[in-house]
Amino acid sequence: MGKTLVEKIISAHADKDVSAGEIVIAKVDICITQDGTGPLAIKQLQKIGLEKASNPERTILFIDHSAPSSRKELSNDHMALREFAKKTGAILSDVGEGVCHQITAEKYINPGDIIIGADSHTCTGGALGAFATGMGSTDVAIGIALGRTWLRVPETFKIAVTGDFPKGVYAKDLMLHLIGLIGADGATYKSLEFCGPTIDKMPMHDRLTLANMAVEAGAKCGLFSSDAITKDYLEKMGRGDKWVSLEPDNNADYDRVIEIDVTKLEPMISHPHTVDNTKTIKESLGIKVHQVFIGTCTNGRLEDLRIAAQILKNKQRHPATRLIVTPASKQVFLDAVREGLIETFIEAGAAINTPGCGACVGVHQGILGDGENCLATQNRNFEGRMGNVKGNIFLSSPATAAAAAIKGEISDPRDLM
Amino acid sequence: MSLTGKSWKFGDNISTDHIAPGRLFHLRSNLPELAKHVLEDADPNFASSMSPGDIVVGGSNFGLGSSREHAPTIIKLSGVSAVLAKSFARIFFRNAINVGLPALICDTDLINQGDTLEIDLSLGIIKNITTGIDITFVPLPDVMITILNDGGLASHIAKHGDFKLSI
Numbered sequence: 001m002g003k004t005l006v007e008k009i010i011s012a013h014a015d016k017d018v019s020a021g022e023i024v025i026a027k028v029d030i031c032i033t034q035d036g037t038g039p040l041a042i043k044q045l046q047k048i049g050l051e052k053a054s055n056p057e058r059t060i061l062f063i064d065h066s067a068p069s070s071r072k073e074l075s076n077d078h079m080a081l082r083e084f085a086k087k088t089g090a091i092l093s094d095v096g097e098g099v100c101h102q103i104t105a106e107k108y109i110n111p112g113d114i115i116i117g118a119d120s121h122t123c124t125g126g127a128l129g130a131f132a133t134g135m136g137s138t139d140v141a142i143g144i145a146l147g148r149t150w151l152r153v154p155e156t157f158k159i160a161v162t163g164d165f166p167k168g169v170y171a172k173d174l175m176l177h178l179i180g181l182i183g184a185d186g187a188t189y190k191s192l193e194f195c196g197p198t199i200d201k202m203p204m205h206d207r208l209t210l211a212n213m214a215v216e217a218g219a220k221c222g223l224f225s226s227d228a229i230t231k232d233y234l235e236k237m238g239r240g241d242k243w244v245s246l247e248p249d250n251n252a253d254y255d256r257v258i259e260i261d262v263t264k265l266e267p268m269i270s271h272p273h274t275v276d277n278t279k280t281i282k283e284s285l286g287i288k289v290h291q292v293f294i295g296t297c298t299n300g301r302l303e304d305l306r307i308a309a310q311i312l313k314n315k316q317r318h319p320a321t322r323l324i325v326t327p328a329s330k331q332v333f334l335d336a337v338r339e340g341l342i343e344t345f346i347e348a349g350a351a352i353n354t355p356g357c358g359a360c361v362g363v364h365q366g367i368l369g370d371g372e373n374c375l376a377t378q379n380r381n382f383e384g385r386m387g388n389v390k391g392n393i394f395l396s397s398p399a400t401a402a403a404a405a406i407k408g409e410i411s412d413p414r415d416l417m
Numbered sequence: 418m419s420l421t422g423k424s425w426k427f428g429d430n431i432s433t434d435h436i437a438p439g440r441l442f443h444l445r446s447n448l449p450e451l452a453k454h455v456l457e458d459a460d461p462n463f464a465s466s467m468s469p470g471d472i473v474v475g476g477s478n479f480g481l482g483s484s485r486e487h488a489p490t491i492i493k494l495s496g497v498s499a500v501l502a503k504s505f506a507r508i509f510f511r512n513a514i515n516v517g518l519p520a521l522i523c524d525t526d527l528i529n530q531g532d533t534l535e536i537d538l539s540l541g542i543i544k545n546i547t548t549g550i551d552i553t554f555v556p557l558p559d560v561m562i563t564i565l566n567d568g569g570l571a572s573h574i575a576k577h578g579d580f581k582l583s584i
Contacts, residue, residue, distance in 0.1 A: 023560055023584050039446050040486060048575035066442060073443040080446075120484040120508055136486030136512035138570045146574075150560060150582060184430060185478035189507050218478065220507055274430050362439030382432040382482055384458045387440045 002249025037118035054147035056089035062100035070364035098329030098355035111226030127207035129226030163263035168414035171206035180278030188218030270395035299377035300328030318408030326358035362387035429476035469496030480509025
């Protein structure tokens with residue numbers, strides 16, 4: 001029997017041939033934490049006298065969830081992260097640099113790597129053909145100190161995608177459709193392996209969006225082959241020499257095969273309060289929107305901002321709708337400034353925030369009021385996610401979010417294109 | 418080992434935001450304080466009304482969402498002896514065991530709010546004392562039993578100096 005992508009990557013890190021269901025101790029290439037999980041990881045290492053990083057140049061402590069800090073308690077947490085980095089030689093990504101998952105894609109992850117991160121959306125890195133998965137602070141702490149972790153090799157769902165995206169329909173719509181189809185726990189503990197003609201030509205920013213949301217179906221990772229598009233992306237990021245080809249064997253064993261033809265898709269909306277509560281744009285029209293949030297590790301990349309800016313160009317946000325734009329990283333921000341996208345957003349009435357997680361985590365920069373509706377390009381819409389259990393979060397693509405900012409209600413972006 | 422307590426029923430898809438919400442992000446380095454708010458956004462009365470030893474009983478996909486280990490940690494800190502659910506989101510499940518909180522998969526439809534439960538971890542049986550029904554739970558993988566018996570992953574590594582799992 002051949003091997004899936006995840007079986008190949010874990011085998012290479014466990015020094016033996018492994019198949020789904022096996023439990024192994026595997027070497028870890030990259031460990032990451034963020035300011036919500038890093039402080040606990042450090043405390044755990046201090047508690048057991050293991051305050052060290054076995055591979056400091058591949059250990060990155062991000063400050064992105066509350067950046068700049070919104071509370072003195074968090075400022076103190078940030079200090080602890082800076083101190084640990086200084087002590088161990090680990091890399092600190094400080095206020096203003098951006099969201100951990102965007103930066104790990106831009107700067108660190110190579111095809112075939114294993115990345116464990118104390119953030120559930122670490123799975124984003126699967127877009128680069130790496131096994132990237134979220135774990136808790138203690139798991140990642142031990143990974144930092146020992147350079148290894150224990151893993152159960154997951155079974156794989158093959159997601160075979162065909163067709164060309166119609167106008168106004170994007171990778172985000174595909175992912176919301178998929179999660180609606182299989183459910184928020186439809187792929188619990190599985191690896192999602194994306195393939196098919198649509199995936200073969202899908203640009204990296206869209207692959208990152210799909211991989212990012214694998215966890216919203218319960219999956220352990222969302223994986224892509226490492227191909228010419230991966231090579232191109234790595235070259236652009238200045239590490240083309242790190243590219244290796246990686247693809248699943250033709251006779252690999254899949255738990256389930258899900259086929260999706262994107263030509264039939266429409267813009268999708270996740271309604272409160274679970275990501276799998278998906279409806280088409282037609283079923284969602286006219287819902288009043290008090291806040292539009294464009295950004296995050298799901299859809300805060302340059303290409304996302306371009307799509308939103310194109311719709312918002314020479315238009316104004318609806319007077320009853322706030323528009324918040326948060327680029328995913330410093331690089332994205334800089335590129336967006338240079339392209340004039342930020343100017344377009346400001347002219348349309350947007351508030352621009354420091355690169356980071358922004359309003360998505362409910363800590364700051366866009367907490368909802370009681371009964372307010374937010375249409376966001378993020379990955380999650382749980383009760384309380386944006387800082388108020390009485391707020392309602394809807395999820396969409398950047399195009400649909402931009403359309404709502406103009407209209408003040410959920411609207412079909414295709415009417416504005 | 419046997420655990421006894423009263424059940425607190427919750428529905429499907431209890432997220433880490435229900436358990437340890439983002440609006441209390443600043444309390445993550447003050448876990449005893451954060452524990453006073455455990456599960457607050459799912460049941461505002463839970464933290465103030467529960468008694469040590471009580472058992473949280475969820476539906477399917479318990480603990481979905483964030484990787485925040487603070488979620489199972491404050492459930493444990495509040496005195497809860499175990500979490501039962503029809504299914505768990507994977508990061509929460511792993512985190513629960515890592516912090517020494519038993520997370521067991523069973524048919525929670527057989528449990529009502531307030532039932533007295535007795536969990537025998539070694540026999541793999543939950544006795545519903547109130548209804549008289551015995552409920553079996555899915556055995557934990559050996560590696561997780563080892564970690565749980567050592568009191569969590571940090572203690573496991575402290576004890577052995579490395580992973581010592583029967584793999």
